[in-house]
Amino acid sequence: MDETVRAQYEAYPYPPRDPAEEATRLVTGSPSHVLEIDHYVFAGRRDFARPFRALFAGGGTGDGTVMLAQQLADRGTPAEIVHLDLSAAAQAIAAARIARRGLAVRFVQGSLLALDRLGLGGFDYIDCCGVLHHLDDPLAGFRALERALAPDGGMGVMVYAPLGRTGVYPLQALLRALAGEAPLADRLALARRLLPQLPATNWFKRNPHLHDHLSLGDAGLFDLLLHSRDRAFSIAELARLVADAGLRIAGLCNAIRYEPAAYLDDRTLLARLDGLVPLDRAAFAELLAGNIKTHTFYVVKAANPADTVARPDGTDAIPVLRDGDGPALALRARTNRIVHIGYDGLDLRLPLPALAPEILARIDGTRTLGAIHRALAEAVRPAPEWAAFKAEFDRLYLTLHGLGCLFIRHAA
Ligand SMILES: C[S@@+](CC[C@H](N)C(=O)[O-])C[C@H]1O[C@@H](n2cnc3c(N)ncnc32)[C@H](O)[C@@H]1O
Incomplete structure (x- = not known):
């Protein structure tokens, strides 16, 4: 199955990127923005004049790698960045982007599941964005990453969330029934025939907030609707997974979406939630909002005794x-x-x-x-x-x- 996943990303590197565009813009986002890393993992106190080792596990075509490499270069950080991916085609694009910017990154082709054997050393920071939900055993993936993390290091992660992806999984099943093991290009062609034929009641049709198949070309369509292996995690499932991997969640990005008070103003209802711990509030908000497509968050080792999250407290913040x-x-x-x-x-x-x-x-x-x-x-x-x-x-x-x-x- 890993071979099937690799073959997809060899044929359709994701996300599609043109290295020439590095001349005009830097793609920024979450996770792995240097301000977020400092805030959630190092309590806002990381001295970026000191050496910093980062791993992009499943770095793809390089959005996160390019962003952090540029941000660390701008700070003059003696950084060592490793980009690990199954797909040589995705890495070639990422490498061309890095070269355009005159930055330095080490590229390693392989699986994050093999990290123990790759001998890459320990990392202050690991990015794993949009990858764990494609593994046969996401917990094994999380554990492999946890072992590669320095004791005071942290990780920025993105995984799919179920409710915002309503309609994706039934459509994936339809396309599997129609296209089976056909060549990848034929599967794309079949998907393009089916999409305009979906009845008005189809849940994918009724969820207009999924658009990778429209905005990201063949790669976007394949990734969203023809993937051989993808699953989604609710906050409750994620909390268990993270704990089982010996990690703890330091913070959820876009925290406002995980706050019930962002949606409700009835004081009686909100008071009923007062005693909930933050992750249970977040799980409630996820069910309430119903539109969260991905969870992006930071984790640190459960054994790390420090409060790793920066707080807006004191006059020196x-x-x-x-x-x-x-x-x-x-x-x-x-x-x-x-x-x-x-x-x-x-x-x-x-x-x-x-x-x-x-x-x-x-x-x-x-x-x-x-x-x-x-x-x-x-x-x-x-x-x-x-x-x-x-x-x-x-x-x-x-x-x-x-x-x-x-x-x-x-x-x-
Ligand atoms: C959806 S793309 C995400 C790319 C990038 N992280 C981003 O967010 O733009 C998933 C990437 O993970 C890679 N991948 C999947 N399974 C992997 C594994 N076991 N080890 C390393 N890379 C993997 C794929 O080749 C692909 O490039």
Whole structure:
């Protein structure tokens, strides 16, 4: 079966990428953004002037590898990055992208299940994005990765989630019945014939939020609808899998989607959830929202005694915006203090606190919360006390961190 999976990604490397585009844009995302790694794995305290070893397990055509290699190069980090994949074709694309940028990555062709034998050493960070759900035994995969992790290291993972993929698995079964073991190109052709014929009641047809087959060409169609092996994990299943692998979840990306209060405003209902631990709240939110297609999250070793997640506490915490710049966001927040965000059919409207524009205008990725408070107290009348400022910042943080835009680091 691994051979079948390999053959698919040799024929249709995923996601399809043109190395020439490296000249015009850097693809960024989650997991493996350097701010997220620092935030969830190193409590915002990783000194990136020190050597850093990262493994991309099933790195594919290189989105994550290119992003982190570039971000570490920009920081001057003495980094050693290994890209491991079954598919030589996918690796050739990733290698061409890395070469275009003049970056250095080591490419190894093979299975993450063979990590113990590959002798690649231990890693501070491992990315495994969109891979574990294609393994015959995802737990064996997770365990192999756990063994390759340094004791204080962490992993960024993405796996499919069941409810947002409603309609995918029945359609995969239909296509298996129609196309069986036909050559890969014939299976694609059959899928293209079937798609426009789906009756209005078909669940894939009724789920308009799946679009890889439309936006990513043959590779996208194959990956979504013709994959020989894929499965999805609910948060509850994931929690068990992670624990069985000797790991613990440090944080879920896009945390707002895992917060029941993002969907409900009935206080009686919300009060019933008060005693739940965060993962049970997240499991509830997943069932409630019904539209989550993937789970992206960070894990660390269960035996790691440290609290690895950065908190927005204390005057020395430095808030850092992911891509955008604070003054631009501040300008928008001045005219409209409601953030609108669309998630696969769900429109959330999230109010920002009154001081949001003043705080955002002063977030530059280097100022501490203490410095932001001091600067703000000189400019705003009446000048807010620290406690009032912190309460406003916490509300802002809950929203923007929940959306994956704002992280915390500490000065090295
Ligand atoms: C859906 S793609 C994801 C690629 C990349 N991680 C990303 O997110 O853009 C899955 C990749 O995992 C690779 N893969 C699947 N099983 C693997 C295994 N056992 N060991 C290493 N790579 C594997 C495939 O060859 C493919 O390139």
